[in-house]
Amino acid sequence: NQNLAQFDPEIAGVLDLELERQRTTLEMIASENFVPRAVLQAQGSVLTNKYAEGYPGRRYYGGCEAVDQAENLAIERAKAVFGAGYVNVQPHAGAQANAAVLHALAKPGDTILGLALDHGGHLTHGMKINFSGKIYNATAYQVDPETMRVDMDQVREAALKHRPTVIIAGWSAYSRHLDFAAFREIADEVGAYLWTDMAHFAGLVAAGLHPSPVPYSDVVSTTVHKTLGGPRSGMLLAKDDTLAKKLNSAVFPGQQGGPLMHVIAAKAVAMKYAQTEEFADRQARTLEGAKIIAERLCADDVKDTGIRLLTGGTDVHLVMVDLRDSALNGQEGEDLLHAAGITINRNTVPFDPRPPAVGSGLRIGTPALATRGFGAEEFREVADIIATALVDACTGEADTQALRERVSALTDRFALYPDLNQSN
Ligand code: PLP
Numbered sequence: 398n399q400n401l402a403q404f405d406p407e408i409a410g411v412l413d414l415e416l417e418r419q420r421t422t423l424e425m426i427a428s429e430n431f432v433p434r435a436v437l438q439a440q441g442s443v444l445t446n447k448y449a450e451g452y453p454g455r456r457y458y459g460g461c462e463a464v465d466q467a468e469n470l471a472i473e474r475a476k477a478v479f480g481a482g483y484v485n486v487q488p489h490a491g492a493q494a495n496a497a498v499l500h501a502l503a504k505p506g507d508t509i510l511g512l513a514l515d516h517g518g519h520l521t522h523g524m525k526i527n528f529s530g531k532i533y534n535a536t537a538y539q540v541d542p543e544t545m546r547v548d549m550d551q552v553r554e555a556a557l558k559h560r561p562t563v564i565i566a567g568w569s570a571y572s573r574h575l576d577f578a579a580f581r582e583i584a585d586e587v588g589a590y591l592w593t594d595m596a597h598f599a600g601l602v603a604a605g606l607h608p609s610p611v612p613y614s615d616v617v618s619t620t621v622h623k624t625l626g627g628p629r630s631g632m633l634l635a636k637d638d639t640l641a642k643k644l645n646s647a648v649f650p651g652q653q654g655g656p657l658m659h660v661i662a663a664k665a666v667a668m669k670y671a672q673t674e675e676f677a678d679r680q681a682r683t684l685e686g687a688k689i690i691a692e693r694l695c696a697d698d699v700k701d702t703g704i705r706l707l708t709g710g711t712d713v714h715l716v717m718v719d720l721r722d723s724a725l726n727g728q729e730g731e732d733l734l735h736a737a738g739i740t741i742n743r744n745t746v747p748f749d750p751r752p753p754a755v756g757s758g759l760r761i762g763t764p765a766l767a768t769r770g771f772g773a774e775e776f777r778e779v780a781d782i783i784a785t786a787l788v789d790a791c792t793g794e795a796d797t798q799a800l801r802e803r804v805s806a807l808t809d810r811f812a813l814y815p816d817l818n819q820s821n
Pocket of ligand 1: 428490491492493495519521567568569594595596597620629630631
């Protein structure tokens, strides 16, 4: 019955170190967020002890009366948040949710069509050495080289050429809305299923700040931990029950064994939180922050260094910085922001001349800072710190210490998990 600090001081030390890192830096990885305390509690609970293979009321294990309630609450709340008629909350993560979708809709060898990985797509949308590229005949559409946006004429052309069984709408590194109605039309024209992966923008959809793919798609997958701000995990949704049997059996027993009931309880908490005004306000600040950063990074001093913004702006929670014409590469950009106390990730950009390990892009997101409480004023300061860091690095005048102090002034003002002690 020893607590963590007593039994395992090494791991307790890791938790303390990470909490300190999160408290003292600006977390701007577009796929990260800070979960509410209630989510941490549910996820770190005794529900981790319970096996519950099957679905509520139809389990293959005894003693599921409590966890059944958690799963039913998670399902009902997620249906309410997204206006969905069908939800499965069991996928352990986004990748498992996506594997289940393809398992349900396609046979090995069938053709799938998604956004190319180096144009902003995800590994599970057909990358060569991912299951999606190995099991299925993966084909891809790209963004337009001029606008850097998904061009629906090109998607249609690719669909007519490849005749896919499944068309995938969704992205990991892209800053604009997709035209779900046009995707639906194309899917109907070629007789394909339309699967939307809304992992990145689900929080904005939940708050009504982004078009919903649910009415247009045969199935929608999502992670729960990005803009949605819940526990790390995945989820499937659909407008109705048409594919329910196929999807449920693709998740269990198709992909997974016992569901993680502690995570499912935490998903239920997250879905309750997603119905609050606080959540809606946070999503609005997430969007506002990204637009403020986009505007600052399009200013003349930044432009003069050759740094550009892909698509020239953003409709979502992230911006994509294009370093192809600047003196910096992605790795250098990531490193210099890290030294200033800002955590982001480098990325390739479409038509990138640099190898993926270095890349010519930076992906910068606002969800975690909005959750921390940042509003327009703070995002203006963050935007200026980032712009100054990038411009000064290009002109050889970087003052990392001064930037670090500006970062600390912000993090000091916004306490993160103020009375959390993880090891007791
Ligand atoms: N789908 C998209 C669009 C993503 O961006 C990601 C993760 O970055 C995933 C799926 C995979 O989620 P996970 O990391 O939970 O497996």
